Amino acid sequence: MKTPAPASTEDAPHGRAVPSTGTVVVTRPDPRRFVRTVGTSTITVATGTTVAQALAELTASDGSGQTRTVVDASGAPKPDGALEDGDRLLVLAEDGRGTGGYTLAVHDPEAARRDGAYWNAPLYEEIDRIVNAHTPTFPARRFDVTAPAYQHLVREITETYAVGNQAGDPAVTDSPLVFATRRVWFHGDAVKAAIQDCHDAGGGTVVIPPGASPNEDGAYYTGAIALLSGVNLCVEAGAVVKFVRNRSNAFYPVVRTSYQGTDLYGFSPLIYALHQRDIAVTGGGTLDGQEDMWNWRPWKKGYWGEPGVEDADPNADYGQNGVLERMNALGTPVETRIFSDDGHLPETIPVVRDGRVRQVPPPPGARVLRSTFRPSFIQPNDCVNVLIEGLRIRNVPFWIVHPLNCANVLIRHLDIHSDKTRDFEQWWNNDDGLDPESCRDVVLEHNTVTVSDDGVAIKSGRDRDGRAHRAPSERIIVRHSTFHNDGGHSAAISMGSEMSGSIRDVFVHDCVFEGPGLAMALKIKTNAARGGVVENVHVRDCLLRQASFGLVEFEADYGVTPPSPEATVFNPTIRNVFLDRVDTAPTMTPGRTTFSFRSAASRSPVENVRYRDSTFHTASDLAAGFARNRNIKNLVVTGVTNVDPETGATTRYDTTPPRLRDRTEAVPDQAPGPAVHLVPVSAGQRDVVTPLPGGTFTVRGQVDLTDHPTFPDTGEVRVLVDRDPIPVPVRLDPDGTFHSDPITLHDDHLWYRDRHYVAINLATGIDIDTVVHQVTVARRDRL
Helix, strand or coil, X not given: CCCCCCCECCCCCCCCCCXXXXXXXXXXXXXXXXXXXXXXXXXXXXXXXXXXXXXXXXXXXXXXXXEEEEECCCCCECCCCECCCCCXXXXXXXXXCECCCEEEEECCHHHHHHHHHHCCHHHHHHHHHHHHHCCCCCECCEEECCCHHHHCCCEEEEEEEEEEECCCCCCCCCCCEEEEEEEEEECHHHHHHHHHHHHHCCCEEEEECCCCCCCCCCCEEECCEECCCCEEEEXXXXXXXXXXXXXXXXXXXXXXXXXXXXXXXXXXXXXXXXXCEEEEEECCCEEECCCECCCEHHHHCCCCCCCCCCXXXXXXXXXXXXXXXXXXXXXXXXXXXXXXXXXXXXXXXXXXXXCEEEEECCCCCCEEEEECCCCCCEEEECCEEEEEECCEEECCCCXXXXXXXXXXXXEECCEEECCCCCCCCCCCCCCCCECCECCEEEEEECCEEECCCCCEEEECECHHHHHHHCCCEEEEXXXXXXXXXXXXXXXXXXXXXXXXXXXXXXXXXXXXXXCCCXXXXXXXXXXXXXXXXXXXXXXXXXXXXXXXXXXXXXXXXXXXXXXXXCCCCCCCEEEEEEEEEEEECCCCCCCCEEEEEEECCCCCCEEEEEEEEEEEECCCCHHHHHCCCCCEEEEEEEEEEEECCCCCCEEEEXXXXXXXXXXXXXXXXXXXXXXXXXXXXXHCCCEEECCCCCXXXXXXXXXXXXXXXXXXXXXXXXXXXXXXXXXXXXXXXXXXXXXXXXXXXXXXXXXXXXXXXXXXXXXXXXEEEEEEEEEEECCHHHC
C-alpha cells in the first residue's frame, strides 16, 4: 500500500528554508547596551533609552524576520521617545503570527541596591535571559492531525473504565470495582504519525484543531503522546484531548520515568519526551486525563480490590513503594526496574545510548512486576529547550507538569485545576501542579494552579538515586501566578522532600497564595535519609490570603514512606532563605504563625533565614513558631509587623541573634588532655576532645551580652549532643558564662562513622542562634 504524503501545509522539500512562527526576541551584541536584558516576558532597558535605541539592539532568536513595534500602556503606538515602565513590545513572526509580546521596564539601580542580600539580581536576570534565548521556535510547517493523509489511522477502540464498586458505596473499600466499556474513535496513531512527519521534515507544528473529531463529545481520544525534537504540539482553543482510561501498555507503553523521585521503567506519562530538544506543548485547548475517584486514583491507597502503591513491603509481589524504594536503596540498575500493566516483560525498552534513544531488549536479570505507579501528566525527560504554554489541564492521574532532568524550561499561561478533595476522602493528593525535578534554568510564569497538593513542588531525586544520578534543581523563577488549594492542606510552593540532588537558587515573586486547604506559602521539607542541600531561596512581593498553618514551614525530619535503612545518615541542610515584602491579607485566619518550625536536627540547624518589611495579620506572635523547635542559626527579622485582626493592635519585630563571646571550650574530666577550643563546623575543622574512652567532658563558654544585656535573666543556653533531643543541663551565670553537665559520647550515637556533634543553642524570645561543633574521642592508643 502506498504511504500517504505528510500533511504539511508547507510543501517545500526537507531542508528548504520556510518562514518561522517564532516571536522570541534577544539582544544583538552591542557595546552601548541600551537593553540591559531580555527575559521571557520583560525587557529591561537603561534609564533614558529611546524606542529607536531599544529596537536597534533587538533581533529574533532564530534569525528569522520579525516585525517589532512599541505601544504604551494603553495600547497606543509609540514610534519614538523615551521608554517608560509599562510600555510593551509587540512582535509579529515571519509568518504573521503574534503573541502577547514583552513588557518594557526601566532599570532602577536604587531598587537593586535596596535588595541587598535578599535578592540576587544578576543571577535572576541571567536565568531569565538564558530561558528566553533558548525558548524553542518552529518553522511554519503545520501538520493537521485531521488531514486526509492521517484519516486512515483514526480507528474505533474499546475504552474500558471503572464506574463504581460492587457495593454501590465507596466507603466499602474492599468491594471490587465495576467496569464499563464504550466505543470511541481513537486519534493516537494519527497524532503519532503527524509528530514523526513533522520531526522528519525538520520541525514545525502538529495541530489538533477544534470541531473535527467524529466522537460524540467532540474530543480527540488518545493514549500517551511521545514528542520528538523540533515539534510543537498545538492543541488549539476549543479542542479537547482526552486520554483513554485503559490502564494498558498498549496505550501507555513502558518508558523510562520516575515515581516520587525514584527512577524506573513504567507507564508512560500522558505526554512524554525522552532525550529531545526544542519541543513544545501549546495552544488554548484542553488536556483531560479522565482521572476520577474510580480511575487511576484507587492505586493511591489500594481501595476497591485494587493494589495500593503505599504498601511498604519490600518483598511484595507487585510494584509499589516498598519494592521500588528497596531498589533505590540497593542501587539496582534502573534498566532492570521494570513495571508493566500485568507483570509481562516488554520486548524492548527505550534507553539513551551514544546520544540517541534506542529501543533495546531488557537486560538479563530485569525484575518485572505489575505496576501501581500512576503516570505524570506531562513529562519531558532529559530534554533541552522546552515550552509548555496556554493549556487547560484537568483530571490528572498524578503529578501534572513534571519536567525531569531538563534544561531551559518555560512553563506559562497554564490553567490547571485538580481538586482531589471533592470525592469520598480528602487525603488523595499526589496532584502537584508544577514539578521541576533536577532541572536547570526554569521559568514558571503567569500560571493559575488549583490543586489539592503542592502548587509548585521543586525536587531533585530521592535518596540514593538522587545522590548518585541526579543533578540539582537550580536557577528557577516562579512569578506572576496564583496558587489555590481547596482542601489538601499542602503548600503553594514546596521544596522536597525528594531533594537528594539538592535545590538552589530559587526566586519567587509577585504571586498570590490562597484557598481554604492551603497550609502555607512556602514549605521546605527534607530528612536525614535524603542528603542534598536546599539553599538560596528568595521570596518577595507576594500575598498570602489564607493558610491553615502560616507563611513558611521548615521540616527537616519529614516522614519517610517506607522507612529507609539510611534514615539517620545525612545532615538535612536548609540555608539562606530570604523573605521580603511578603504580606498576608486582613482576611488571614487569626492565630496563624509566621513560621511553622516543625523539626530540624540540632547538628544541622536551618541557617540564615531573613524576613523583612512585611505585614502579617494574626492574633499570634512570631515566637509561637519556635515553640517546638529552636534549632536555627542566624534568624534575622527586620521591620515585620504583626497586626491583630480583632483589635488592630500592631507589634513590630526586629531581631538580633545572640552570639558567643571569645571561645567555647570542651573540658575533659580526666587526664590527659587540656581544654579544647571548639571551632564551628563552618570553619571546616573537626575538634578533638580527649577524655579516655568512656570518660566525660563539659562544655563551657560565655554569651556576648553587648546586644542582649538581660540574657542571663531572660535567655536560655541549651547544649545538645548527637541525635539526643533532650538538652544537657546547663548552668548560666549572671555574667553570661555557662557550664554544661558532664557529657558522654556514645559510639552507638555516631553520625557518619567517626564523629559526634555538640550544638549550642542560644535563645531569648525570638532572638535565636545555634553554633555546631564536630567532636571525636581520642583513641587510647593515640594518647
